[in-house]
Amino acid sequence: MTGPSAATGAAHAAALALGDDALVLSHRLGEWAGHAPVLEEEVALANIALDLLGQARVLLGLAGDEDELAYLREERDFRNLQLVEQPNGDFAHTIARQLYFSVYQRLLYERLAAGDGELAALAAKAVKEVAYHQDHAEHWTLRLGDGTPESHERMQRACQTLWRYTGEMFQPVEGLDVDWQALRDTWLSATADVLGRATLTMPTGPQSGAWSAGAGRQGLHTEPFGRMLAEMQHLHRSHPGASW
Amino acid sequence: MVTRTPAPETAGPAATGAAAAKSLPAAETPLETELRRLAGSVPDPELPVLTLEELGVLRGVHLHDTGRVEVELTPTYTGCPAIETMAADIERVLHNRGMADVSVVTVLSPAWSTDDISAEGRRKLAEFGIAPPRPHTSEGPVPVALSVRCPHCGSTDTELLSRFSSTACKALRRCASCREPFDHFKEL
Numbered sequence: 001m002t003g004p005s006a007a008t009g010a011a012h013a014a015a016l017a018l019g020d021d022a023l024v025l026s027h028r029l030g031e032w033a034g035h036a037p038v039l040e041e042e043v044a045l046a047n048i049a050l051d052l053l054g055q056a057r058v059l060l061g062l063a064g065d066e067d068e069l070a071y072l073r074e075e076r077d078f079r080n081l082q083l084v085e086q087p088n089g090d091f092a093h094t095i096a097r098q099l100y101f102s103v104y105q106r107l108l109y110e111r112l113a114a115g116d117g118e119l120a121a122l123a124a125k126a127v128k129e130v131a132y133h134q135d136h137a138e139h140w141t142l143r144l145g146d147g148t149p150e151s152h153e154r155m156q157r158a159c160q161t162l163w164r165y166t167g168e169m170f171q172p173v174e175g176l177d178v179d180w181q182a183l184r185d186t187w188l189s190a191t192a193d194v195l196g197r198a199t200l201t202m203p204t205g206p207q208s209g210a211w212s213a214g215a216g217r218q219g220l221h222t223e224p225f226g227r228m229l230a231e232m233q234h235l236h237r238s239h240p241g242a243s244w
Numbered sequence: 245m246v247t248r249t250p251a252p253e254t255a256g257p258a259a260t261g262a263a264a265a266k267s268l269p270a271a272e273t274p275l276e277t278e279l280r281r282l283a284g285s286v287p288d289p290e291l292p293v294l295t296l297e298e299l300g301v302l303r304g305v306h307l308h309d310t311g312r313v314e315v316e317l318t319p320t321y322t323g324c325p326a327i328e329t330m331a332a333d334i335e336r337v338l339h340n341r342g343m344a345d346v347s348v349v350t351v352l353s354p355a356w357s358t359d360d361i362s363a364e365g366r367r368k369l370a371e372f373g374i375a376p377p378r379p380h381t382s383e384g385p386v387p388v389a390l391s392v393r394c395p396h397c398g399s400t401d402t403e404l405l406s407r408f409s410s411t412a413c414k415a416l417r418r419c420a421s422c423r424e425p426f427d428h429f430k431e432l
Contacts (some may be wrong), residue, residue, distance in 0.1 A: 040406035040416065047408035054323020058352070121353035125322055128355060128432050129412075136407050 011118045012063045013079075014175030017217055018119070019059030020080035023070060024225075025101060026052035027232050028088055037091055044136060045094075051129040058122050071236035075219075075226050082216040083165035085225040089158065092144055092151070096158035098137035103190050104169045104183075106130045111178050119176075138194050145198025152199065159195065160203045167207025168215055273307065280305040282337050283315055289329040290411055293372045296330060300360025303351055312345040313338055318356045320432070321412045358432050370395045375402075375417065375428040392428050394419035402426075 029049035036042035060066040083101060088094045109130060112123035144155040170184040192202050208215070215221070235242060272280070283305055284297030296302045296317075303316035315334055319327045331348035338346045358377035361369075366376035375392050391400040399421035407430070409416040415430040 040408075043410070044406055044408035047412045050323040050325075050412055051321055052323070054319070054321060058322060121355075122322070125352050125355035128357075129321055132407060132430075139407075 010175030012175070014117075014119060014173055015059045015062040016069070017079040017173050019056050019063060019069070020078050021084050021101075021105075022052040022059060023056035024078070024080045024228070025084040025097075026050075026056060027228065028084065028086075028097075029094075031088055032094070041091075048098075048133050048136065051126075051133070055122065055126045055129075059119070062118060062122075067236070071233045075221055075229055077219060078216075078221065078225075078229075079219065080216050080221075081165070081168050082222050082225075083162065083168065085216070085221060085228060086162060086165060087224045087228075089161075090154060091140075092154040092158040093161065095137055095140040095144060096155065096162050098133065099141050099159075099194065100162060100166050100169075100191065102130055102134040102137050103194075104187055106134050107183055107186055107190070108176075108178065111183070112176065115177060117175075117177065141194055141200070142198045145195070145200040155198070156200050159200060160205075163203035163205060164207060164209050168217065171217060173217065276305055276307050279307065279313060279338060279341065279343065282341055283334045286330065286333045286337055289326045289333065291369070291372070291374070293368045294361075294365050296334075298362045298365030298368065300362065300365070301327075301330070301356060310345070311343075312347065313343045315346065315348045316351050317348055318351050320356050322352075324412060326411075356432070358429065361429075369429055373426060374414070375426060377429045377431045380431060392417055394422060394424070395426055396424045397422040 026049045029045045029052070032045045033042065036045055056070075057066050060069045063069060081101075083097060086093070086097060088097075106127060109123040109127040112119050113127055114120075141155065144151040146152070147155075169187070170180045172178075172180050195202055280302070284295060284302050286296050288294045288296060288299050291299075299320070301318050301320060303318050304314075305316075306314045308314065315331075315338075317327060317330060317334070327350060331350075334348055335346045357380070359380055361377065369376040373395050375395050378392070392402050393400050394402050394417075397419060399419055401420040402417050403420060404415060405418050405425065406416040408414075409427050413429060413432070414427040416425060417428050418425045
């Protein structure tokens with residue numbers, strides 16, 4: 001790899017991976033604007049999206065020019081997890097995605113905040129915001145899982161459907177000094193705890209598809225991501241330099 | 245506006261010299277004290293009853309030999325859009341004081357906490373109808389045990405309606421005594 005220095009290159013790779021997670025999930029949550037089941041949830045999801053967008057701006061700023069990275073990269077150049085690019089689906093799908101990701105993000109950022117890497121300052125700040133995201137996802141998981149037969153069934157289905165995208169979260173990210181196996185163990189027990197209290201069963205089956213060789217972190221994405229990017233980047237690409 | 249991230253301490257000999265020079269800030273001059281007071285008196289754009297000083301987001305004002313004024317701001321939430329307006333307002337106030345070269349940088353570390361809001365700031369929030377954040381008693385970032393007092397009637401019999409309200413920093417609650425909904429500046 002060529003670059004200013006190996007350490008800087010690795011730190012940039014890490015900022016790009018985490019920045020893309022935050023950016024893409026922020027955009028997905030933003031898609032709920034005008035469509036959420038109740039006004040309070042509309043506001044809640046938009047606020048979570050705003051937190052993530054703020055984190056993305058800092059992280060992408062560490063990796064390069066935030067606007068160029070967000071609006072002018074091709075699909076294959078994005079390093080986000082496939083989990084965060086999954087379509088919103090019904091409200092249960094969005095909550096399951098939030099639960100899986102917020103538990104992961106909180107555990108990961110707690111570890112980064114305790115270290116002395118370039119991302120420590122951002123992680124220390126963001127982890128306090130993510131605690132609220134996790135709290136929000138947990139409460140909805142409990143309400144839906146331990147709610148009506150219909151909400152229980154749909155929440156269970158959402159957890160199962162997204163399960164195969166969770167394995168990728170624990171593949172090492174270049175530039176991050178983290179014990180990924182321990183992170184995975186903690187994530188599994190934290191997730192099992194919430195699902196258990198919500199009367200849901202822990203999904204079974206592989207945590208990644210046979211075709212997904214690391215997938216998102218290597219630039220391989222699922223089909224809906226291309227459509228999401230087309231919408232996200234359309235304005236900037238069609239009208240370069242446009243401003244309000 | 246620039247977000248400054250600290251250089252890693254092991255970045256090499258070139259960075260060590262710069263870090264050492266930075267680590268000993270000179271004592272504040274009378275002009276710096278005045279500029280800091282001016283910048284700190286700027287009202288928060290979304291909660292105009294509070295000044296930036298009372299909100300605890302003003303981290304420092306430094307006057308360089310070149311005449312450039314550098315102001316350090318920290319965001320409440322990472323994505324808070326109000327910080328751009330804060331920066332513009334500070335620049336305007338300091339320009340009016342005759343400082344031609346003003347730059348506002350954002351710093352993330354140490355992370356802002358609701359404990360940074362002054363006692364006077366908390367009093368003003370309550371008077372404005374927003375329940376002030378409770379002080380942190382433990383390391384937990386999401387305290388749920390203590391009740392939040394209704395800023396309208398003073399009752400502690402209040403319930404959470406939504407964890408997120410009109411801005412990222414507030415939660416929406418309702419008072420069971422007077423039935424009024426109200427915003428709560430939630431603990432961070």
